[in-house]
Amino acid sequence: MPKQLIRLVVNGEGHEVAVEPWWSLLHVVREVIGLTGSKEGCGTGDCGACSMIVNGRLVTSCIFLALEADGAQVTTIEGIGGDKGLHPIQQAFVEEGAVQCGYCIPGMIVAAYDLLRQNPRPTLEEIRYALAGNLCRCTGYTKIYQAVLRAAEMMGG
Amino acid sequence: MAEVGDVRKAFRHVGKPVPRVDAPAKVTGRTIYGDDLKLPRMLHVKLVHAPVAHARIKGIDASKALAVPGVEAVITAQDLPPHRYDPDNRTRVLLARDEVLFYGQPVAAVLARDPYTSAYARDLVEVQYEELPPVLDPLEALRPDAPLARGSVQALEEGEVGGHITVEGAEARKEEGPRNVASTITFKRGDVEQGFKEAAAVVEGTWRTPMAHQSYIEPHVIVADYDSTGRLSIWSSTQAPFHVRNEVAKTLGLPETRVRVISTEVGGGFGGKIYLYEALVGALAMTLQRPVKLTMSRKEDMLAATPAPNCIVQLKMGMKADGTLSALKARVIFDTGAFPGAPLLPGCLLIGGFYKCPNLEIEGLEVFTNKVSVGALRAPGAHNVAFALESALDMLARRLELDPMEVRLKNAVEKGDPLPSGQPYPAIGLKECLEAVAKSQLWQRRHEIRAHPNRGVGLAVGGWLGGLQPASATVTLNADGTVNALVGAADITGTNTAFAQIVAEVLNLPLEMVRVTTGDTDSAPYAGMSAGSKVTFTVGRAVKLAAEDAKEQILRIASQRLEAPPEELELVDGVVRVRGREDKQLTFRELGRWSTAFGGRYPPIVGRGAVAPRLQAPSFSAQAVEVEVDPNTGQVQVLSWVVAQDVGFAINPMAVEGQMQGGSTQGLGLALFEEMAYDEQGRLLNPNLLDYRLPTTADVPPIETIIVEVPSEDGPYGARIVGEPSIVPGPAAVANAVADAIGARVFQAPLTPEKILHALGKIKD
Numbered sequence: 001m002p003k004q005l006i007r008l009v010v011n012g013e014g015h016e017v018a019v020e021p022w023w024s025l026l027h028v029v030r031e032v033i034g035l036t037g038s039k040e041g042c043g044t045g046d047c048g049a050c051s052m053i054v055n056g057r058l059v060t061s062c063i064f065l066a067l068e069a070d071g072a073q074v075t076t077i078e079g080i081g082g083d084k085g086l087h088p089i090q091q092a093f094v095e096e097g098a099v100q101c102g103y104c105i106p107g108m109i110v111a112a113y114d115l116l117r118q119n120p121r122p123t124l125e126e127i128r129y130a131l132a133g134n135l136c137r138c139t140g141y142t143k144i145y146q147a148v149l150r151a152a153e154m155m156g157g
Numbered sequence: 158m159a160e161v162g163d164v165r166k167a168f169r170h171v172g173k174p175v176p177r178v179d180a181p182a183k184v185t186g187r188t189i190y191g192d193d194l195k196l197p198r199m200l201h202v203k204l205v206h207a208p209v210a211h212a213r214i215k216g217i218d219a220s221k222a223l224a225v226p227g228v229e230a231v232i233t234a235q236d237l238p239p240h241r242y243d244p245d246n247r248t249r250v251l252l253a254r255d256e257v258l259f260y261g262q263p264v265a266a267v268l269a270r271d272p273y274t275s276a277y278a279r280d281l282v283e284v285q286y287e288e289l290p291p292v293l294d295p296l297e298a299l300r301p302d303a304p305l306a307r308g309s310v311q312a313l314e315e316g317e318v319g320g321h322i323t324v325e326g327a328e329a330r331k332e333e334g335p336r337n338v339a340s341t342i343t344f345k346r347g348d349v350e351q352g353f354k355e356a357a358a359v360v361e362g363t364w365r366t367p368m369a370h371q372s373y374i375e376p377h378v379i380v381a382d383y384d385s386t387g388r389l390s391i392w393s394s395t396q397a398p399f400h401v402r403n404e405v406a407k408t409l410g411l412p413e414t415r416v417r418v419i420s421t422e423v424g425g426g427f428g429g430k431i432y433l434y435e436a437l438v439g440a441l442a443m444t445l446q447r448p449v450k451l452t453m454s455r456k457e458d459m460l461a462a463t464p465a466p467n468c469i470v471q472l473k474m475g476m477k478a479d480g481t482l483s484a485l486k487a488r489v490i491f492d493t494g495a496f497p498g499a500p501l502l503p504g505c506l507l508i509g510g511f512y513k514c515p516n517l518e519i520e521g522l523e524v525f526t527n528k529v530s531v532g533a534l535r536a537p538g539a540h541n542v543a544f545a546l547e548s549a550l551d552m553l554a555r556r557l558e559l560d561p562m563e564v565r566l567k568n569a570v571e572k573g574d575p576l577p578s579g580q581p582y583p584a585i586g587l588k589e590c591l592e593a594v595a596k597s598q599l600w601q602r603r604h605e606i607r608a609h610p611n612r613g614v615g616l617a618v619g620g621w622l623g624g625l626q627p628a629s630a631t632v633t634l635n636a637d638g639t640v641n642a643l644v645g646a647a648d649i650t651g652t653n654t655a656f657a658q659i660v661a662e663v664l665n666l667p668l669e670m671v672r673v674t675t676g677d678t679d680s681a682p683y684a685g686m687s688a689g690s691k692v693t694f695t696v697g698r699a700v701k702l703a704a705e706d707a708k709e710q711i712l713r714i715a716s717q718r719l720e721a722p723p724e725e726l727e728l729v730d731g732v733v734r735v736r737g738r739e740d741k742q743l744t745f746r747e748l749g750r751w752s753t754a755f756g757g758r759y760p761p762i763v764g765r766g767a768v769a770p771r772l773q774a775p776s777f778s779a780q781a782v783e784v785e786v787d788p789n790t791g792q793v794q795v796l797s798w799v800v801a802q803d804v805g806f807a808i809n810p811m812a813v814e815g816q817m818q819g820g821s822t823q824g825l826g827l828a829l830f831e832e833m834a835y836d837e838q839g840r841l842l843n844p845n846l847l848d849y850r851l852p853t854t855a856d857v858p859p860i861e862t863i864i865v866e867v868p869s870e871d872g873p874y875g876a877r878i879v880g881e882p883s884i885v886p887g888p889a890a891v892a893n894a895v896a897d898a899i900g901a902r903v904f905q906a907p908l909t910p911e912k913i914l915h916a917l918g919k920i921k922d
């Protein structure tokens with residue numbers, strides 16, 4: 001089967017990519033577009049390290065077919081603050097010590113960003129519920145809870 | 158407890174919570190991990206993993222795989238360049254030759270231009286197997302009539318476990334056992350039979366902990382490149398760059414000058430990323446004369462990395478009426494899988510190493526089976542034995558109607574008490590940890606909690622002795638007056654941040670003026686592996702010495718220039734001045750320039766630190782856990798968790814808390830969820846993160862930390878090891894809490910709903 005052309009907007013930038021039908025969105029973003037911030041921890045939708053926001057919805061991009069992303073608006077970790085200064089969520093993660101090896105962190109921050117968009121002042125329980133699809137093996141989560149609570153405060157939610 | 162609050166006040170940087178210096182790059186996705194690397198003309202390798210646990214290889218047909226466009230080569234054991242093969246050492250069996258010893262063992266490598274193609278073609282490689290009976294259960298394996306899992310084995314030359322723990326006066330003995338025995342060990346003290354006679358209560362049981370996976374979120378990744386000058390460069394997410402270099406060089410027959418290892422950011426290791434496939438990927442790069450990348454999928458990593466062993470502990474313990482232990486008799490069996498390397502020594506030391514006990518007899522057996530061979534998981538072997546020991550202790554306390562806290566305080570080891578090997582403990586803080594937990598809100602509330610039906614509180618302790626390995630570091634002054642430190646240790650827990658604090662402390666600089674770098678094995682001063690919780694403890698001392706050496710050099714020049722003796726000089730924020738004479742000063746920037754520019758009159762400032770620590774700084778942790786058990790479903794919910802740990806001196810309390818919370822959570826996972834499940838053919842049933850369940854945010858409440866500081870004799874500022882101990886108490890603490898809640902004891906981790914219902918008598922075998 002020949003490759004198919006898809007168009008997608010990633011962090012506000014338009015891309016045209018020829019994709020194989022079995023390629024994941026994660027593969028396109030990492031290997032073709034070259035945004036390597038999103039990570040693959042499992043490839044089966046179970047760890048959340050590859051989390052992105054596609055058309056306003058939080059997805060695990062490792063099991064999201066690239067073809068399905070034709071015409072989509074995609075936000076990755078690189079689209080959340082960065083070179084022009086850290087986003088308050090990122091700032092809070094740094095200051096609260098919520099980062100260890102960092103492999104889960106891009107996905108975790110994208111998921112936290114998605115949560116705070118919908119619920120600007122979440123309770124601890126709401127945070128625990130919302131982030132349950134994002135595994136972190138290093139931190140034990142406590143400082144991640146604190147970081148999200150602090151970010152909500154910083155963002156005036 | 159030592160009064161450290163005052164000590165802390167005397168410091169400007171060490172002892173203060175500092176965000177990790179690498180965190181901003183990590184939160185923006187800018188940190189480069191191994192899988193983010195791309196080299197020109199790089200090939201992607203996928204390994205053919207054996208679908209059988211024990212078999213003879215009759216033939217390999219790669220023709221279909223080779224016909225796939227984009228596939229460059231299929232390499233089998235026969236095609237590898239000459240190297241040092243050793244059937245007894247997993248890392249020297251690059252690919253299975255004639256015999257497959259475990260399900261998932263690599264038998265061939267498929268190299269293609271992209272990873273999708275190599276994965277696709279991998280499934281087209283046809284391997285013919287003649288199946289042999291697999292040996293799977295370690296107790297069955299020991300029977301005199303059991304089939305052999307494999308041929309006999311020489312001792313591992315440089316085992317990984319040796320890097321985690323250093324013990325004087327005890328060596329694991331390798332013996333010809335009855336059947337499938339890899340090694341044995343025994344420790345004896347006093348007379349156990351007499352001890353049991355003196356006991357007012359005796360408990361006996363068999364405790365089981367299954368194989369578990371480190372489950373770092375980043376699977377193993379290795380890139381290798383062999384250039385035209387005959388030099389092999391290896392990028393690996395390893396915790397042990399120098400160990401990898403030395404082993405790769407030995408295995409591939411290269412001098413160490415021709416192997417360079419660059420440790421990429423480690424996306425979690427926990428003992429599981431020491432050394433495994435680097436020589437294989439290096440050999441493939443040599444064969445193909447192209448860069449090669451191996452990125453393992455989650456499934457491949459679960460099949461064929463080095464998880465933690467299945468362990469069976471048969472334990473009998475006696476206690477006198479006053480709560481003192483009188484006898485401990487243990488048989489500890491570790492299932493090492495198809496190659497040696499189980500943590501038998503630490504397991505056997507620690508089961509008799511948490512409490513004073515005049516009479517003990519410990520027998521350890523390391524047993525071969527046809528399963529993936531094991532490696533270290535954070536305090537390897539310790540949680541397995543602590544599960545038995547700490548459960549039995551609670552049972553004894555209950556039997557004698559004694560308080561579990563009192564019983565532990567009464568028997569806890571202290572400085573000078575011997576390990577089972579006879580080696581005495583240096584300064585330790587087990588009692589102090591218990592006292593800290595006793596004062597915690599959770600422990601104070603425990604009677605209230607118990608008043609709720611199906612709620613309970615459990616207590617357990619755990620410790621780790623820590624590894625020792627030489628280490629070195631340099632500290633140099635730059636032309637602009639800033640300072641660089643160079644180390645050879647992979648930073649996995651924030652150690653480079655701690656080193657920056659140490660350098661800034663010694664030179665009295667703002668933290669921003671210090672940059673710490675982990676060099677590659679060509680450029681960095683030697684450091685042992687980042688394992689055994691010892692990086693800050695050992696490399697930190699080297700860094701401190703290097704900074705002090707640099708300071709001395711700076712003072713020597715300044716003293717000449719300022720015409721004042723060094724004792725009268727002080728360093729403040731990059732300025733050297735004569736105390737009380739603001740006018741007589743010079744800056745680090747001037748010094749930097751004078752020691753680097755054309756015509757500079759001073760040699761560059763290069764501080765050097767090198768240490769070979771011989772005295773361990775063991776660390777203990779005590780933890781209390783509140784659970785609620787649903788007696789209808791068997792579900793356990795952890796409601797609160799408090800962890801106290803003696804860290805000697807917390808150089809970076811923020812990072813130390815993170816270690817304590819992370820380790821505790823891994824303990825929670827081992828207690829409730831984690832188990833690698835095999836079928837009767839030895840096939841792994843759950844090689845994914847859905848069926849191998851890790852703790853999620855829904856499972857883990859905020860964990861309260863209590864940092865205890867009993868200074869070590871030898872560590873920098875009194876610091877001791879930190880990383881590993883916090884994983885140890887979890888399974889026992891949860892089992893004790895469950896027993897407290899429902900009055901039923903579970904002897905097998907993880908405490909799944911099924912096992913709880915079984916213990917309640919609601920389901921039968």
Ligand code: FES
Pocket residue numbers: 039040041042043044045046047048049050051060061062063
């Ligand atoms: S990599 Fe996508 S969920 Fe794990």
Ligand code: FES
Pocket residue numbers: 098099100101102103104105135136137138139374424425
């Ligand atoms: S920081 Fe390592 S997995 Fe989350």
